[in-house]
Amino acid sequence: MICNKCKSKWETDRRISASLVSCPFCGERLVQGNGDKHKTFDNTKEALIFIAQEHGAEVLLGNKLKAFLPDYAPQMHQNIKSLVFAVYEKGAAAILQSCLAAKQADKETAFKQAVSKLTEAFIAQDAAENIIREFAGALGWKVGTGGQPQQANTQSVLHQTASTQTGQQKTAQTSLNQTEQSVQPQVQIMQGSNITYKSDAATGTAAEIRQGKRRNIKFGGYSWRVLDIQGDKALLLTEDIIEQRPYNVQDEDVTWKNCTLRQYLNDEFFNTFSRQERAKILETRNANPNNQFYGTKGGESTVDKVFLLSINEVVKYFGDSGNLENLRGKRMWIIRDQYNDKRMAKYRNVGAWWWLRSPGYNGISAANVHNDGGLDVLGSLVYNDYGGVRPALWLNLKS
Numbered sequence: 001m002i003c004n005k006c007k008s009k010w011e012t013d014r015r016i017s018a019s020l021v022s023c024p025f026c027g028e029r030l031v032q033g034n035g036d037k038h039k040t041f042d043n044t045k046e047a048l049i050f051i052a053q054e055h056g057a058e059v060l061l062g063n064k065l066k067a068f069l070p071d072y073a074p075q076m077h078q079n080i081k082s083l084v085f086a087v088y089e090k091g092a093a094a095i096l097q098s099c100l101a102a103k104q105a106d107k108e109t110a111f112k113q114a115v116s117k118l119t120e121a122f123i124a125q126d127a128a129e130n131i132i133r134e135f136a137g138a139l140g141w142k143v144g145t146g147g148q149p150q151q152a153n154t155q156s157v158l159h160q161t162a163s164t165q166t167g168q169q170k171t172a173q174t175s176l177n178q179t180e181q182s183v184q185p186q187v188q189i190m191q192g193s194n195i196t197y198k199s200d201a202a203t204g205t206a207a208e209i210r211q212g213k214r215r216n217i218k219f220g221g222y223s224w225r226v227l228d229i230q231g232d233k234a235l236l237l238t239e240d241i242i243e244q245r246p247y248n249v250q251d252e253d254v255t256w257k258n259c260t261l262r263q264y265l266n267d268e269f270f271n272t273f274s275r276q277e278r279a280k281i282l283e284t285r286n287a288n289p290n291n292q293f294y295g296t297k298g299g300e301s302t303v304d305k306v307f308l309l310s311i312n313e314v315v316k317y318f319g320d321s322g323n324l325e326n327l328r329g330k331r332m333w334i335i336r337d338q339y340n341d342k343r344m345a346k347y348r349n350v351g352a353w354w355w356l357r358s359p360g361y362n363g364i365s366a367a368n369v370h371n372d373g374g375l376d377v378l379g380s381l382v383y384n385d386y387g388g389v390r391p392a393l394w395l396n397l398k399s
Contacts, residue, residue, distance in 0.1 A: 040074055042251075044084055044131075045385075047073040048138040057100055060138060061093040083123070083131050092117040096135060104142075111136055111143040126353055126371050130386050206280065206397040209234050219395070220273040227317040232397045233282055237309065237317075241347035241354050241388035248382040253363030255299025256288050256308070259382065261355065265306040265391055281305050282394040288357065291367065292324065293332045293377050296359040306391050308357040311367050314375060318342045324375075333378045340373030347388050353380070354388035 041047040051068055052060045059068060066085060069076070076084075087093045092114035099110040111132060118128035136143050205219045209226055217224040222242060228235040248259040256262055270278065286307055288298035298310075309317070315324050319339035345354050351371045358367040360379015367379045368387065380387060 039072065041072055042075065044073060044076065044080060045134045045137065047076075048084075048134055052138040052140075057097065057139060060135070061088065061097045063088055083127060086118060086121065086123060087114070087131060087135055090117050090121045090123075092132060093135070096132075096139065100139070107136075107141050108143050111141070125351075126386075129350075129352075133386070206234075206395065209395070210397055215239070220277050222391075227392070229397075233394045234397055235317075235392065236395055237392045238390045240345050241352055241390055243389050244347065244352075244386050245389050246383045246385040247355055247366040247380075247387055251364060251381070251383045254382055255297065255359065255363075256286075256357040257299045257302050259366075261389070262302070262304065262307070262357070265308075265389075266304055269391065270305050280396045282396050284394045286310070286357070291359045291361070291377065291379075294359075294361045296362055296365075298359050306393050308355055308390070309392055311356055311358040311375065311377060314343065314356060314369065334370055334374035334376045336372070336374040342373070343369045343375065344371070344373035345369070345388065345390060352386075352388045354390045 039050060041050065047069060048060065050072060051065070055064075055068065059065060065088060069081065069084060095110050095114045095117060099106050102110065114132045114135075115125070115128045118132065119125055133143075205217060208217060209229070214226040216239060217226060217236065219236065223239045224236040225239050226234050227237050245261055245264065247261050248254045250260075270281070273281065283303050283305055284307070286302050286304055288301060288310070289312065290296060290298045292311070311324070319337075319342055321335075321337035321339060324335065344351060346352060353368050353371045353376070356367040356369065358377075359365065360367050360377070364382055365379035366382050366387075368376045370376045
């Protein structure tokens with residue numbers, strides 16, 4: 001906390017800050033009533049945003065943060081607190097401070113330089129990226145953050161273009177919209193400031209796979225790779241991470257069956273595909289085995305249209321060094337082997353980690369693939385909203 005009168009600073013926790021009425025140094029009253037008690041937050045992201053809005057960038061990026069943060073996020077784990085303070089102590093905050101009024105390109109550069117400052121201090125790459133992203137977000141910067149799928153941007157451009165169309169063009173567009181449900185769907189392709197169309201029949205995608213194509217398959221506006229073919233169906237996985245989302249929005253015990261990411265993939269995400277494309281996506285029954293190293297329950301089998309890969313499926317389709325079986329029952333964190341490169345994925349052209357549907361070391365964690373391609377069987381907390389999403393689905397190859 002910090003006293004507004006004498007500026008004395010001290011660390012506290014929720015129990016103390018809730019009962020503390022006067023400054024222990026000068027006696028100034030700190031709380032006049034319930035209406036002006038400090039707000040508290042359960043995560044660093046919201047706390048940093050509030051501090052930036054209420055106290056400014058000087059506090060957010062300066063050594064005063066040590067006095068403010070414990071009061072606004074009193075239940076923060078010590079490891080996370082140390083990571084937040086490292087942003088100032090290791091010089092990353094100074095880099096952000098120097099670019100507060102800079103252009104967007106300079107802010108992008110500052111973001112990367114700040115991450116590098118932390119990694120030079122032996123902080124893990126993904127942890128460094130996450131915490132700098134939270135600081136940048138608190139400053140209102142739009143750098144190092146996830147965006148909407150490309151279709152959303154395309155729709156925005158289509159909307160802007162429609163406002164400038166002539167009456168004849170509007171009529172043609174209306175006609176196209178009215179017949180969309182009864183004709184073969186179209187994929188919008190951006191070419192500079194113009195918009196052209198080309199046929200994207202889902203049947204065309206299936207034909208490419210039957211002809212032997214296995215990488216960069218275009219379907220539903222995304223790029224996919226073929227992991228498996230069984231008769232008249234093919235298992236597809238997006239080539240890279242398409243967005244970042246938590247496995248579950250709440251900090252609670254959860255399995256794949258009832259997590260919010262599964263709900264999103266099989267509802268909102270599934271409905272981004274055209275009617276013809278949706279008809280090509282098959283339902284599949286997925287087994288959800290327990291974590292082989294920690295015994296964490298994987299939950300009941302599920303029937304999904306869209307899903308995430310499991311630990312076993314990653315091993316099956318990206319290569320098996322035997323470690324999964326050889327190390328079974330031992331307490332592992334990340335399995336790294338000769339298949340790391342094959343498992344690696346990018347988000348916005350930067351290496352990032354991605355969720356698996358398998359549980360982690362307990363019910364509030366889920367396994368993932370690390371940004372270096374290692375198989376993270378310990379997992380990350382399910383409410384971590386920087387988890388990469390690589391959807392998988394079975395595609396019907398029949399005409």
